Amino acid sequence: MLPLREGGSLPGLVEADDLGTYVVKFRGAGQGRLALVAEVVVGELGRRLGLPVPDLVLVDVDPALAAAEPDEEVQDLLRASPGLNLGLDYLPGAxxxxxxxxxxxxxxxxxxxxxxxxxxxxxxxxxxxxxxxxxxxxxxxxxxxxxxxxxxxxxxxxxxxxxxxxxxxxxxxxxxxxxxxxxxxxxxxxxxxxxxxxxxxxxxxxxxxxxxxxxxxxxxxxxxxxxxxxxxxxxxxxxxxxxxx
Ligand SMILES: Nc1ncnc2c1ncn2[C@@H]1O[C@H](COP(=O)(O)OP(=O)(O)OP(=O)(O)O)[C@@H](O)[C@H]1O
Ligand SMILES: [Mg+2]
Missing domain, CATH: 1.10.1070 (Phosphatidylinositol 3-kinase Catalytic Subunit; Chain A, Domain 5)
Structure with missing residues (x-):
């Protein structure tokens, strides 16, 4: 996973097993799970109203992935985020x-x-x-x-x-x-x-x-x-x- 350092919640660029690349926002981040609720409700409502919002997916994170991470902060985040997390379709070069x-x-x-x-x-x-x-x-x-x-x-x-x-x-x-x-x-x-x-x-x-x-x-x-x-x-x-x- 490649952490996106400009994001306060440390979102990461992740290649999922559907071969898509997603910006993943983790449930274990300091903003908490309600921030992910807002991302889904607002992002998806916006998309259905015709606004340009990247596709949203749910990403199941295996905390075992933490072992492969060099960065301690990222390891902690992955360990704190087992289960469903939020992915946004990555817009390359945006x-x-x-x-x-x-x-x-x-x-x-x-x-x-x-x-x-x-x-x-x-x-x-x-x-x-x-x-x-x-x-x-x-x-x-x-x-x-x-x-x-x-x-x-x-x-x-x-x-x-x-x-x-x-x-x-x-x-x-x-x-x-x-x-x-x-x-x-x-x-x-x-x-x-x-x-x-x-x-x-x-x-x-x-x-x-x-x-x-x-x-x-x-x-x-x-x-x-x-x-x-x-x-x-x-x-x-x-x-x-x-x-x-
Ligand atoms: N779908 C995407 N495609 C490409 N880049 C993205 C996408 N989503 C986020 N980013 C990049 O990641 C950065 C952080 O994303 P976002 O603002 O959603 O995270 P955050 O942790 O909530 O940030 P903050 O609280 O610092 O505003 C964005 O400024 C942007 O550069
Ligand atoms: Mg932001």
Whole structure:
């Protein structure tokens, strides 16, 4: 495994037995398993809404692999990560997209809307988590989204919370209006779709919760509530956007 040193959670480049090459994020990393839950729910929802997110897979890690690793930190991480971990399709040669110039305003608006929906606090100009691959932007690193799941607030509060730090979103200066995106994509974020996406999360990542089934429905409620009633969380972002344009 080749550790990717720029990632805080020490993701690694791994060749899996399906012969694919994946950026693997480990369940034993300091960010914890809920970061992987957020990666799956948000990454897969984004893909199904037509956003450019690399394919996600579950990677079964054999802790015996640690013995072959020269780096002690990597050994510890592998030993702490038996079972299912998250893999993202590796985009070879992709570079970080640091500046929003040239990103299509409609795509930028979709991404700002989406990050606001899923409360993704990790797309600021300081840490854009956007790659450019074959000329096009790709979205990575959704582990900090859905942060409410670390300590679920009452359902109404979760539904209305606006994206913290939205004014610093890297794509805000180039994004078009958000209302048109909401009109198109809001109704697509319906219970059936979100349930399918949440069903992809392995039980073993949710087991710390009292009850896995109610943990899953909390994600479905959060996302469908927000998509159906966007005014409280989207208006403040739209105000910030209009002020930047
Ligand atoms: N699918 C991918 N294809 C190519 N490179 C990738 C891919 N995913 C991640 N990377 C590279 O790995 C780096 C770290 O990934 P990511 O941001 O997801 O990890 P992280 O540990 O959550 O990072 P941090 O918390 O430091 O932002 C990225 O900046 C990028 O350079
Ligand atoms: Mg990152």
């Amino acid at each position: 570079l970080g997209l640091e500046r929003p110039d040239g990103v299509d305003p409609d795509l930028a608006a979709r991404i700002v809307w989406f990050d606001s929906l899923v409360l993704n606090v990790d797309r600021s100009w300081r840490n854009p988590n956007l790659l450019r691959w074959h000329g096009d932007p790709w979205l990575i690193d959704h582990g900090a989204a859905l942060y409410l799941h670390h300590d679920w607030p009452p359902r109404e509060q979760a539904a209305t919370r606006s994206l913290p730090g939205a004014a610093d979103h890297v794509l805000l200066p180039v994004a078009g209006p958000l209302a048109a995106v909401q009109a198109e994509l809001g109704p697509v974020v319906a219970a059936d779709l979100v349930r399918d996406v949440v069903a992809l999360v392995p039980d073993e990542w949710l087991e710390a919760r009292a009850d896995v089934a109610s943990a899953r429905s909390a994600y479905v409620d959060l996302l469908t509530d927000r998509a159906a009633n966007p005014t409280p969380w989207l208006d403040p972002v739209e105000v910030a956007r209009a002020a930047r344009v």
